[in-house]
Amino acid sequence: MNALNFALAISETVMAIALAPLLLGLVDQCRAWLQNRRGAGLLQPYRTLRKLLKKDAVVAQTASPLFRASPYVQFGAMALATAIIPIFGTHSLLATSADTIALVGLFAIARVFTALAAMDIGTAFGTLGARREMMIGFLSEPALLMVFFTASLITQSTLLPNIVITMTSHELVIYPSLAFAAFAFVMVLLAENARIPIDNPSTHLELTMIHEAMVLEYSARHLALIEWATALKLLNFAAIGLALFLPWGLSAPGDGGLAIAASLLIALAKLALFCAVLALIETMSAKLRIFRAPEFLGTAFLLAVLGLLVHQLLGS
């Protein structure tokens, strides 16, 4: 039984990693529909990955080994996070080995390596992107931590599976503090994943770009890994959000085959809904000036703090 659970957990993680580009494709497709375009199709991210993997990599002469290592570190960190976060069920592979605070640290490792690699070559764009990314990062990380703390105060645990289990085990209770946390989390998600109010994922040559500016020098398999890591990051954030604010329908350890299949379908439906909502948010909002980003993320942080305060006032 234990071996079966283990195999199940591994297959779920592998499936999540394989499905991540599809999530990106769905968001792009929904955006295209909302903007009255036909769109490139759901499988476009996979085609891009295949194209990139077939090409030969070009690396600048001034690049240090760090530049080559960085894509693997990014992908590894994101894949590790995928194994920790409960996506289909609470028995994910490394569920109990790291809590939410460690998750934030894992995201930070990926961010630091992206920024270092961007500065490594010495181009103006890379340095510019890295600085902007670090600015966004230092503002969004505390907000993310505060969101996690709000959920942890309610459930008395910082482990994501425990949070999910406590939330779903008792009858439905409306937590006002979670409403604040949810707003803050959506804002952090948009900023962390280089989505529209902060950064535009579909531009490649603009002075306002952040994430794209950092990966301009990458090509072929390195770029493929980075793109995949980006998709994984979106999936990770989506799964964290769903686990914190819509935790119902995740399968528990020891469930039968039918329950696992049901939880799989529910999780996929929730992820599809998430993509549609994300596309809607992106279509409805305009990109902020970079100097407005601190304001945006400051609002996220304050909302999360308000959630904590409201929990103190109303919680017991």
Place this chain on the structure above:
Amino acid sequence: MLKLSLASQLIHFGAALLLLTAFAMLTQRRVLSLVNLFAWQGLILSVSTAVVAYSSVQHHLYVSAALSLLLKVILLPLILRRLLKRLNVRWDNETLLSVPTTMLVGIVLVVFAFSLAQPIAELSTSIARSTLGIALAVVMLSFLMMITRRKAVSQVIGFLAMENGLFFAATSATYGMPMVVELGVALDVLVGTLILGVFFFQIREQFDSLDLQHLEQLKED
């Protein structure tokens, strides 16, 4: 953890949303969105008043819920929107403090209001007593908005939002004010907005702008 009834959960949720709209108003620069937020705040207020009325079987609260729905969700936003259209006001960019600073001050105010309301709330027996802190915070945040804005229209919206907070405080601490008082306040707010609307036109005619800084110099030089 204490088990709460569904009604009090709903009231708590409404209170939290009220606080959220108050903060959103504090950060909003577009005056039209400010009016929309005010309408949302009125709707949340009216719904939570109706929930309090239902759960505590206080029938006069239904009347005040209906009154605030009519006045704050339909009538006042309508008047304000027409005013904005005729005055052609869109933005209130120049706040006295920058928006992040305003938000930080707002957080301090919320902490202050929560700690202030704690002992008072313990004296009350109403179902919504723990939301008194939020009501106080909404009043203070609206007050802060009136202080930091320059345009007359946003100050009036701040004033109206403050009335929302007071109304919520009354509902949460003592199941609302007597009907006569409530009707009087409602009428006052309505007439006040109308008169201030006339004032807007006078101010604009005099100074060619709605910026209240011009009012600080009373002498002509």
